[in-house]
Amino acid sequence: MSASLPPLTALRAFDAAARHMSFAKAAEELHVTPAALSFQIKSLEEHLGRPLFRRLNRAVELTEAGRALAPGAAEGFAALQSAWQAARRQGDDTTLTVTAGPALTAKWLAPRLYEFAREHPEIDLRFSATLRNMDLERDDVDVAIRFGDGPDEGLYSLPVRKEWQTPVMTPELAAQYPTPDSLRDAPLIHDDSITFLQPPCDWPAWFRAVGIEFVPEHGARFSNADHAIDAALAGVGVVLGRRSMILKDITEGRLVAPFKTAIETKGRYRFLCLPGAEKRPQIAAFRDWFVAEIEKTAHVSDEFEIIPVEKVTAP
Structure with a gap:
């Protein structure tokens, strides 16, 4: 049994098969043939020196070793995906993905967005209207606009008017x-x-x-x-x-x-992003526009x- 890490492709094949509990579905996800996926998993088992799956008639199940490996493999690939997306975003000054609640999107943001688009035609603005808690490190989202009173620990948080x-x-x-x-x-x-x-x-x-x-x-x-x-x-x-x-x-x-x-x-809207991300050109532009739009109606x-x-x- 080798102490060195196995090939990434073999680990990826195992991760997909462990999530689906199916070699066929894992092969479909990875766009490879079932035979190729089975070969990758077999090579991983040889590298480990013990089986990771029990092959049943029409299904597979994890062995004890497979159950030990599956959580770490899933977390590892999720962390890699997050890091890759973060690295890509660092070099992208033209795409901005924003999440806000459905109500704010419908009643406040959507009617005003043409102004931002007109002022910043170089920015490709994408919206996700949801109240789901977003992980700005893992999800492909740059800015979250949320209502409430926080806390916003670990984030750049700019509260606006109550x-x-x-x-x-x-x-x-x-x-x-x-x-x-x-x-x-x-x-x-x-x-x-x-x-x-x-x-x-x-x-x-x-x-x-x-x-x-x-x-x-x-x-x-x-x-x-x-x-x-x-x-x-x-x-x-x-x-x-x-x-x-x-x-x-x-x-x-x-x-x-x-x-x-x-x-x-006691609640208010907050403009949220990862610390330091507020300095990226498209995020700074959207933040300044968002605050200015709110101030336009402050006199009401x-x-x-x-x-x-x-x-x-x-x-």
Whole structure:
């Protein structure tokens, strides 16, 4: 049994076969014939001096040695893939991959991206609209925009303005519910996408901000903020809308915010990337554009009395 490492191609064949528990599927993944893959694994077993698989009639299973090798092989190839992608990105100043939540992408980013594309035609911008936790070292992503209050340990993190919420509705509904107190009888829409924030930034908190003790017992509930806003646009009811999600619809008159009291959440959007990556030209350009776009609408906050949610927390 040799103490030296075996050929990388043989280890790769083993890794694929161990993941699929099938020589045929592993061969398909690696674009080789099953015979070629079987030869690679056999050479690996000869190098080790013991079998890695038990060959059954229509399946394979790992031996004790195979079970010992499989986790390390998988981690090793994942680390190699991550390092390779990181090395490629270091030399690429024209491609930028950004991940943001579906709601922010639909309601804020997408309507504005033509401005960034016009200002930076040299950058090939790619988007992944997801809330999945991304590993910026392993995943092929340069920038993540996330909402909340962190923590963002080990990352470059640039927080932007805190979000606030205020009731918004169609102009027709606004005529039916002209006062905060009248909202007790209105069909209220609940945005459950930020229920993770503490203290809660919800309808009871807003009602307390205007001096009303009221806990709604009914109303449509949505797990995505953009779906809650779309329901309000359709006239379903009144939603406690976040600043970033409602500004465009308010500016264009589809929604109105008749009550000038808002509650400020403890969460905010953060621009995240690996430490040092913020200096790469395309990331710096997107960061500066992102911050500038937010500041363009900062004056809208002057129209509201914005009350931190901590001040209206239920006793």
